[in-house]
Amino acid sequence: LDTLSNISSEKSLLQAIPADWVFPTVNHDRVRQPLNAALESPDLSYVSKRGFYAPRTARRIRQCDVTYGALHAWEDGARWMVLPLTCNSVACPLCARLKSIDRARRAARIAGLDHASLRWMTFTIENPPPGRLVDSMDRMGQAFRFLRHNKSGEAWARHVRGSLWAFEVTHNVRADTWHPHYHVLFDGLYWPRAALLDAWQARCRRQGLVGSVYIGRAHNRGRPIESVKDKLAAVIEVTKYTVKPLSEGSFKPNRIAELLDALYRRRTHGSAGSLALLRDPETPVAWKWIAPLSRFDNALADEPGRRYIIDGIMASLEDKPLLKLSLLRSSQMVHDHTPPPEFG
Incomplete structure (x- = not known):
């Protein structure tokens, strides 16, 4: 309203x-x-x-x-x-907000969240220049799918019981480059960063990309997870990601058009396993x-x-x-x- x-x-x-x-x-x-x-x-x-x-x-x-x-x-x-x-x-900023609210509402119904061991990961690639965003996102999406679906190894299945992910693109105005990345919240076992980095870079190399990754314990806006409420806050944080350049005031016509073209009919959120978002009956x-x-x-x-x-x-x-x-x-x-x- x-x-x-x-x-x-x-x-x-x-x-x-x-x-x-x-x-x-x-x-x-x-x-x-x-x-x-x-x-x-x-x-x-x-x-x-x-x-x-x-x-x-x-x-x-x-x-x-x-x-x-x-x-x-x-x-x-x-x-x-x-x-x-x-x-x-x-x-649309309004529709993006409504979709985030819907995902957060569905996330509140995840069963067994109190027993989940939550960690976060951020998968990135070398920032592509203007004109290369669509191609870079296509290849990055392939690398991310191969990592999750065990098409080139079992690293994901050994460590991840359930996951919730969101794709985000930001624009570096000063360098005039794109920064596509995946935010992942997962329930599972400790995954050493060196092993995770090797797994991600191997998938990226097959797509002609240079990848990097960050991993850490989940938190509630900087505070450690101490309750189910904190875990739910960490889950909801992943569901709210939207198109950042539109909210930061970067409205250059060709950059906006390239971004929206790259996101056109592209899946930007997903969940699986113990963190799967329930569908409304x-x-x-x-x-x-x-x-x-x-x-x-x-x-x-x-x-x-x-x-x-x-x-x-x-x-x-x-x-x-x-x-x-x-x-x-x-x-x-x-x-x-x-x-x-x-x-x-």
Whole structure:
């Protein structure tokens, strides 16, 4: 919700409305405007290698979270729901945050976390220059897959019972180079750095890369792991990684386009074994799509059932005051829903 930026305590916000209705948009517009400007810049000359199309992405991000969708329950005619319409783009700061929240929510359900022995690893390669990011990420991904899937040895299986990984790319503005790397949190046995480095460099050499690796004990923001809560914090830390250059203010058109092209339709997170993230159970479809909420904004529109839909939506928001406030602020439904005062 837009009102999140005006709440001093996020805890009070979560107490006010259910967590499912919290959609942080604090930094969305601040990042979205320069990002769209870069993607639509006349100086953009980057040629896509993976099918990324900058104007389409800019259009999707511009339209993200500007309106809501209205849904109606199939069985219970008194139940309505409104949700923000998001773009699901890897470049969108809001959608990246929502995906991180979803992964963190699923991570909280990992079974046996209290018995896990957690350590972290970071796999890197020599920083590629501009124009080489896509190729470097392709080859680095191959090396990482071979290391995990035992296609060229059993080093991983001997040490790792379960793992949670995230791929991240940062941009060194001063040197103008890319820094792709994998963050890995794993449950398993002690793995000497020299042996781990040999295993990683062997996979990298087969891909024509120069690799390096770092390993250490998992921690909770610098504090040692002492409880299950600390372990969960370490797990959630891995789930939150997003596209760093977009949050650091680096909006050079060709660099942004190359980054988004390299990430286009590429898997950036994964889990396995004892740290596998559980999937939500499939449930029967309970909601049917009605229309974007903007369809009902115009007070002059006189469509069949319009009054029924608006009244149903408003009734469903009585116990969600912050969401209702956000809707009424951004929609003209408030003029239609609120009757004129009676005089006399």
